[in-house]
Amino acid sequence: MERRTLLRAAVLGGSSAAFGGTLWRGAAYAAPAQPGTGPYGALGAADANGVRLPSGFTSRVIARSGQTVTGTSYTWHNAPDGGACYTDGTGWIYVSNSEINPSGGASAVKFSSAGAITGAYRILSGTRQNCAGGRTPWNTWLSCEEVSLGYVYETDPWGVNAAVRRDAMGRFKHEAAAADPVRKAVYLTEDETNGCFYRFVPTSWGNLSAGTLQALVAGTATSGSFTWANVPDPDGSPTTTRTQVSGSKKFNGGEGCYYADDTVWFTTKGDNRVWQLNLAANTYELAYDDSLVTSGTAPLTGVDNITGSASGDLFVAEDGGNMEICVITPNDVIAPFLRIDGQSGSEITGPALSPDGTRLYFSSQRGTSGSSSGGITYEVRGPFRS
Template identity: 80%
Template sequence: MERRSLLRGAVVGTSAAAFGFTLWQGAASAAPAQPGPGPYGAPGPADPNGVQLPSGFTSRVVARSGQKVGSTSYTWHPAPDGGACYADGTGWIYVSNSEVNPSGGAGAVRFNASGAITGAYRILSGTRQNCAGGKTPWNTWLSCEEVSRGFVYEADPYGVNAAVQRPAMGRFKHEAAAADPVRRAVYLTEDESGGCLYRFLPDTWGDLSSGRLQVLRAGSATSGSYTWADVPDPDGSPTVTRNQVSGAKRFNGGEGCHYANDTVWFTTKGDNRLWQLNLTASTYELAYDDSLVTGGTAPLTGVDNVTGAASGDLYVAEDGGNMEICLITPGGVVAPFLRVTGQSSSEICGPAFSPDGRRLYFSSQRGTTGSSSGGITYEVTGPFRA
């Protein structure tokens, strides 16, 4: 996600699959989310790391681009972007993409039960502009190339198995991925101004080497019903995938994507929206739209990566805006959670919760320098609600 000057907002995904779906479904059906007081109160003054947090929360710097991670020998990659957490015995692992071209890829940091860094290493190399991605139910990382006819790569967060290219998942400007174990599908966003939403149906669940790529078909309205249609040529040449199926619905710059409880949420940066798919009813609608905010200024602008907490709260990282992570509650209230100061030429990305839900990781892609070599990865600890 390069710097965006015309962005208008979004949200979602971790291992917390037990989302507050019933509340979310009702809130989104009633009206898109509106500003209000957040569950933790407003962010306070900046701490020594330049992070403004609600009372009771603290931050620490986990890694900086170009510097060794903790006492390990691994040098943290430039332009850290999309990320996810994985359980690892009594500890956990945080995976982070590198959005540079060439030589993107992804790296990982290993933590013990107390949160101390015990290792860091590369899990994917030699790829291009790895932006967002997604976690699979079988604990691999899908790293997505945000370039024309880019690939999805399946990488091992534990650093044991070599990463594998997955061309059957389509060649287009990939952004994020979200796995649905019920329908055995992986949903994929496309970062184009006239992009589409796709799903990949593997021939065998847990094996992404072959399957069918489909595109969502729907009308031009912001709500309604939808269907899926096969993409004839997932390779995208000579005709790009988004132009192969008549009636494919267009979305203005696909970003984050998350699945939980028969629902997919995904965001679009060009119109600052969070969309919701009800997979049981085969309907779609808006869960947030900054142009529909009433009674004040929209708190969420510049949508980017998204994640969710066990409480059902959705956390949205801003590329632009006020360099905030905003949250949207299951009751439909949107509010800032944290703000990073002194880094207006950067973007926030890679939000992900530790498996126990007590720590939130994220990165400032270009840090205080405004350069890909200035990335900073943070951890926030505090009384996150269950």
């Protein structure tokens, strides 16, 4: 038996997470996903923006690093990274981190109901290497510092209230965050080769000023059951948070994180995996692993930021690879959704769907120049599945 076949058999021998509720239509993921024909069809030729899209989809450039955002006087930040969308009356807002050190921070672009840009502004300043983050149910943006002993900052997408550093959420090399309103917890990834997967349980839901930081405890297999254990010293000094909990499961380069309907997905770039946790059953397994692709070439490598749609589709961005965003469907098919040509020195970051699910925002962090000053933020519009 070939190694890939053996590994896949071992994974499939583990538990399989089943999803309830209307969002996921009762679908059961039989991880890991395999290449196939995606729901949107093949990619067409590159458009004027260098973006290859399925039929029926179009792209536009929203902002470029170092240049004023169209229709505003605001200069867009360098190295755009993690992002999220928020409803704003009849329009919406897209927020984006800046992964530079020092300075970092985050900015926002505001749109009308027709999609016209109506404003752009800074929502966080003076922080370091703000990589990913996450949206909260109370409509704030958690911006995470990807540096040793980094912090999480809670910010206001409207730019009215001052950002607040949330020390209780721990000091480590933060990546992404995903809020779970059912268990009233926030999940956190750590970008270390031996990082942990955490959850923060606030003392009062909606207030992140105090609470308990915990690490996931599980075996070394790629599927099984898990528990949570308190991190004794979330400050991470002198002992790093990832080495404080006995039995904590280690993940190779934690990146994106996304929650929906009793499930949290997160990615690890060191081994090109997408993990899924069934939070109701306290079990985990692989949603994707490039080494477990049983035929053809693995479509997704350099896994990074992740988001999802109401249809149950997951959208996973590549850091490198073919500069693609790939879609993973609820019936375990993975396929390219888009590709950016001519930007091999960059990475795709910050995928987020507009509140009505008809537009996808994301960035090429270094654009065609390969430099943090060459970032480009895009919008793709089309018939996304609902």
